[in-house]
Amino acid sequence: MLKLFVIFIFISNIIFADGIEQKVKEIIKNQFGNNVQIDFKKYKIPPDLKREIENKARQKFFSESVIIWLIKEKDTLLAVAIMDNAYGKAQPITFITFFGENGKILSNHIVKYREEHGGAVSNYNWNKQFIGKDEKSDFNKVDAISGATISVNSINKGVHKLVLLYKTLKRTEAWK
Amino acid sequence: MNIHKLNILILILAISFVDSKAQFDFFESKATIGGYGEMHYNYKNDNGITKNTLDFHRFVVFVGYSFSEKWSFKSEIEIEHNYVSDGEGELSLEQAYLDYRFRDYLGFQAGVILVSAGLINENHEPTQFFGVERPNYAKYIIPTTWFGNGFAMYGNYSGFEYKFNFMEGLLGDKFSLNNAIRNGRQKGFESDASAMLYNLRIDYTDILGLKIGGSATYNNSISDSLSIPFTLLEFHADYRQNGLILVGEYGNINYSNNQLMNSNGFYFDFGYDFSKLLNVDWKIIPFGRYSRYNTASETENGGDEEKMFDYSEWMFGISILPIESIALKADYSQNKTEISSTKTEFVNLGIGYRF
Numbered sequence: 135m136l137k138l139f140v141i142f143i144f145i146s147n148i149i150f151a152d153g154i155e156q157k158v159k160e161i162i163k164n165q166f167g168n169n170v171q172i173d174f175k176k177y178k179i180p181p182d183l184k185r186e187i188e189n190k191a192r193q194k195f196f197s198e199s200v201i202i203w204l205i206k207e208k209d210t211l212l213a214v215a216i217m218d219n220a221y222g223k224a225q226p227i228t229f230i231t232f233f234g235e236n237g238k239i240l241s242n243h244i245v246k247y248r249e250e251h252g253g254a255v256s257n258y259n260w261n262k263q264f265i266g267k268d269e270k271s272d273f274n275k276v277d278a279i280s281g282a283t284i285s286v287n288s289i290n291k292g293v294h295k296l297v298l299l300y301k302t303l304k305r306t307e308a309w310k
Numbered sequence: 311m312n313i314h315k316l317n318i319l320i321l322i323l324a325i326s327f328v329d330s331k332a333q334f335d336f337f338e339s340k341a342t343i344g345g346y347g348e349m350h351y352n353y354k355n356d357n358g359i360t361k362n363t364l365d366f367h368r369f370v371v372f373v374g375y376s377f378s379e380k381w382s383f384k385s386e387i388e389i390e391h392n393y394v395s396d397g398e399g400e401l402s403l404e405q406a407y408l409d410y411r412f413r414d415y416l417g418f419q420a421g422v423i424l425v426s427a428g429l430i431n432e433n434h435e436p437t438q439f440f441g442v443e444r445p446n447y448a449k450y451i452i453p454t455t456w457f458g459n460g461f462a463m464y465g466n467y468s469g470f471e472y473k474f475n476f477m478e479g480l481l482g483d484k485f486s487l488n489n490a491i492r493n494g495r496q497k498g499f500e501s502d503a504s505a506m507l508y509n510l511r512i513d514y515t516d517i518l519g520l521k522i523g524g525s526a527t528y529n530n531s532i533s534d535s536l537s538i539p540f541t542l543l544e545f546h547a548d549y550r551q552n553g554l555i556l557v558g559e560y561g562n563i564n565y566s567n568n569q570l571m572n573s574n575g576f577y578f579d580f581g582y583d584f585s586k587l588l589n590v591d592w593k594i595i596p597f598g599r600y601s602r603y604n605t606a607s608e609t610e611n612g613g614d615e616e617k618m619f620d621y622s623e624w625m626f627g628i629s630i631l632p633i634e635s636i637a638l639k640a641d642y643s644q645n646k647t648e649i650s651s652t653k654t655e656f657v658n659l660g661i662g663y664r665f
Contacts (some may be wrong), residue, residue, distance in 0.1 A: 277518065278519065
């Protein structure tokens with residue numbers, strides 16, 4: 135029994151993606167195909183802008199920086215994604231929001247969910263509700279998930295925050 | 311298997327658990343604080359005898375710390391009924407455990423943990439359930455809040471969430487006809503570990519708005535004479551979509567070597583959130599509940615003893631959430647036992663918060 139358990143843990147440690155970078159690359163390849171160029175950089179949000187967005191979205195950024203991903207195909211920009219953490223009950227939830235050039239959300243994904251309960255916020259069907267939203271959209275209403283109220287509202291505010299940040303990016307070095 | 315081979319296997323296991331890859335730089339160790347609380351006004355009319363109480367029922371603080379991506383600590387400290395003195399009120403450590411999240415599909419906990427039974431035992435903040443007080447089902451069939459010292463393995467995979475608890479058992483001598491297993495909880499107080507409790511829960515959450523699952527709990531509960539083995543099986547479902555809220559739970563406890571042989575019960579909630587229809591930010595949710603539970607549905611003596619604690623209950627009420635973290639509640643309910651024709655009436659008002 136112990137032998138089987140050890141073998142299971144050892145093999146699964148190799149098979150299952152666990153690193154955040156590795157998971158994001160998998161998400162990108164699933165959405166945009168294998169032939170895209172992927173680049174990412176840490177982007178320090180200007181303090182005044184950070185405060186303004188946090189006040190509007192009623193949620194703080196996890197730190198002074200977010201990670202910006204650029205997805206290109208033959209040097210044409212297909213999408214920009216922003217990754218941040220939002221707090222669940224006690225643990226940070228790492229999520230990434232993909233934007234088209236028109237500022238509308240292409241998709242939203244939970245990269246790493248660390249809480250014991252409420253993992254259903256990772257479901258594709260729940261995250262679908264963000265597709266097409268932009269800075270003019272209503273972020274006051276969000277689909278509920280039983281036992282995951284805090285995570286649901288936290289991700290909703292987090293996505294709103296990234297939408298507000300995205301529209302400022304075109305004017306910054308982060309876009310290039 | 312000889313000792314040498316066993317040691318090699320354990321070494322491989324230990325190496326597997328060590329983070330071999332440098333983590334992507336996106337995590338900071340942080341302490342978190344949260345909590346919830348609820349104050350209730352309760353009116354009871356039992357055949358003309360009335361009682362009014364105003365009670366700050368629960369004040370709870372959560373303190374947690376994330377040491378790393380995988381290691382964390384969580385705790386929940388609760389004061390019930392304002393203060394603790396001379397057997398009144400209660401101060402308890404309802405959760406305090408170290409958590410190691412190896413992968414999404416496998417994590418471990420050790421410390422004071424919650425039994426994974428029913429919808430409310432693990433999610434008991436006042437914004438999470440209908441009614442000012444927790445449903446009677448969640449008091450008499452699932453003895454919420456049910457916690458104790460022990461160990462857990464948990465995880466989620468492909469829409470399934472699961473948890474196995476191995477923890478302190480119950481004191482069988484304290485089981486009773488009117489409270490079922492409730493008074494048998496040891497609550498982590500120098501727990502007698504001579505007969506551990508096994509508890510397994512599985513939920514499916516991959517259908518939008520639906521959580522459905524069940525749990526099985528077994529304990530050969532401790533007693534001065536013959537031990538009293540019991541099995542608790544329960545099923546639950548919670549559906550929230552397009553304003554509609556449907557919640558239901560059913561539980562059944564079978565006992566051996568005991569005068570009390572079976573307890574069972576269920577409740578069903580129906581609610582509708584009018585905020586979208588009314589185009590308001592506040593959630594306004596009228597609801598109704600039907601519940602039936604019998605803590606002594608089968609006894610050795612039988613007869614009227616099996617009807618004395620057979621309650622049926624109707625409840626109507628409203629939950630108003632101005633923001634997600636605050637609930638204003640009101641409800642009216644009637645309940646009666648099978649053996650009595652008189653009804654007891656309750657009116658409850660409550661405020662609750664969580665952060």
